[in-house]
Amino acid sequence: MRATVTVMLKQGVLDPQGEAVRHALGSLGFEGVEGVRQGKVIELDLTDGTTEAEVTEMCEKLLANTVIESYRVEMGA
Amino acid sequence: MKAAVIVFPGSNCDRDLAVAFEQAGFQVDMVWHKDSVLPEGADIVGIPGGFSFGDYLRCGAIAGQSPVMKAVGDHVNRGGYALGICNGFQVLCETGLLPGALMRNAGLKFICRMQTLTVTTSDSVFTRGYNAGAEISVPLAHHDGNYVIDDAGLAMLKDQDRIAFRYQGDPNGAVEGIAGVLSENRRVLGMMPHPERVVDPAHGGADGKALFSGLGAALVAA
Numbered sequence: 270m271r272a273t274v275t276v277m278l279k280q281g282v283l284d285p286q287g288e289a290v291r292h293a294l295g296s297l298g299f300e301g302v303e304g305v306r307q308g309k310v311i312e313l314d315l316t317d318g319t320t321e322a323e324v325t326e327m328c329e330k331l332l333a334n335t336v337i338e339s340y341r342v343e344m345g346a
Numbered sequence: 347m348k349a350a351v352i353v354f355p356g357s358n359c360d361r362d363l364a365v366a367f368e369q370a371g372f373q374v375d376m377v378w379h380k381d382s383v384l385p386e387g388a389d390i391v392g393i394p395g396g397f398s399f400g401d402y403l404r405c406g407a408i409a410g411q412s413p414v415m416k417a418v419g420d421h422v423n424r425g426g427y428a429l430g431i432c433n434g435f436q437v438l439c440e441t442g443l444l445p446g447a448l449m450r451n452a453g454l455k456f457i458c459r460m461q462t463l464t465v466t467t468s469d470s471v472f473t474r475g476y477n478a479g480a481e482i483s484v485p486l487a488h489h490d491g492n493y494v495i496d497d498a499g500l501a502m503l504k505d506q507d508r509i510a511f512r513y514q515g516d517p518n519g520a521v522e523g524i525a526g527v528l529s530e531n532r533r534v535l536g537m538m539p540h541p542e543r544v545v546d547p548a549h550g551g552a553d554g555k556a557l558f559s560g561l562g563a564a565l566v567a568a
Contacts, residue, residue: 278449282494285452285519331411334404334440336447337494 270315271345272324276333277308308338347372347565350388352418352434354379354409359395359431359542366542366554367392370562379412389565390427391418393434395487395540405448405490406436415441427565428534429472432488435526435536444527444536445503446495452519456489460551461539462514463525467507470528472535475560482553484539486517491538493520493527503527510535 278284284306291305311332313324324342333340349372353360364374367390375385379398384391398409409415415437422428422443430438438444451457460483465476476482495503500521503509511526518538526537541554 282449283452283519285450285454285492289454331403331407334407334447336439336445336496337449 270317270319272313272315272319272321273343273345274311274313274324274328274332275308275341275343276311276328276338277306277340278337279339282337347390347562348385348388349374349390349392350377350384351375351392351394352377352379352414353394354396354398354412356398356400357394357396357433359433359540362540363392363394363431363542366545366558369545369555370558371566372562377414379409379414382413382417384414384417384421388421388426390429390561391421393418393428393430393437394542395432395434398433398437401490404436404440406433406438406440409433409437410440419443422529422534425531425533427471427561429561430534430536431540431542432491432538435538436490438534438536443534444529445499446493446524446527448490448538449492449494449519450490451488451492451517456487457491457517458487459485461486461517461525463511463539464514466509466512467528469507470510470532470535471561471564472528472557473510473560474564475556481514483544483551484541484554485543486539488518488538491518491520491525493524493538495521495524506530508532511537511539 287305287307294302328340349367465480468478508528512523541557544551544554
């Protein structure tokens with residue numbers, strides 16, 4: 270089974286990389302991009318039966334730094 | 347007086363840090379990250395700069411989970427001293443031994459140059475060799491030195507006089523120019539600039555020397 274963890278900077282934490290991407294899109298002529306936030310996606314291949322609670326613990330202990338980042342867990346088949 | 351300098355795969359300031367400690371009178375042991383105990387009698391643990399584990403996931407995140415960091419946590423919780431420089435500061439934040447986090451520099455560029463700092467407090471074993479308000483010149487070499495902490499945390503650091511150093515100007519976007527912070531018991535210091543790279547005039551400056559000599563003098567008296 271697979272779990273997908275999406276880690277993003279928390280709302281309110283300035284994201285300098287997202288801001289740079291927004292500027293770059295503007296300079297390429299893409300108008301109307303009002304904001305860009307950049308995060309990361311982590312795919313986990315898990316033994317069947319691994320629980321969402323265990324993946325959440327992985328996020329809390331390592332995959333996200335909860336001082337600045339939030340995370341979302343999606344359990345897949 | 348004994349210092350233990352931690353070595354992670356990718357550490358590159360470990361030997362410089364060891365030399366700075368030795369100059370100040372410490373006997374230094376290098377400790378590999380897989381060791382789960384610190385050398386007997388270590389007074390202070392030094393966590394050096396570099397790119398531990400290639401900065402994978404987040405700077406300091408993987409190093410923060412290594413066996414030796416459990417021992418460092420126990421050492422700190424017993425009231426032991428610790429000094430984390432650059433990547434070492436990131437490791438200390440990742441493990442929660444210091445508050446806050448270090449994000450990508452606001453200007454996105456790796457910064458490698460001399461930087462003037464203001465010594466914000468002289469009330470610690472690390473900064474007692476300086477006068478509060480003193481200006482010192484210390485090298486920066488980091489990509490992720492943009493210190494962030496929430497408003498409540500910032501108020502706490504200020505109330506408790508735990509900001510050790512501030513940048514003059516705004517090199518990396520760090521909140522209120524914070525370059526280094528102390529733990530609540532003032533025995534753990536994390537800082538992004540590299541004092542161990544300016545402990546000898548041949549380095550082009552010696553403004554970091556007082557940090558190590560002050561530390562040595564404090565611990566020998568303790």
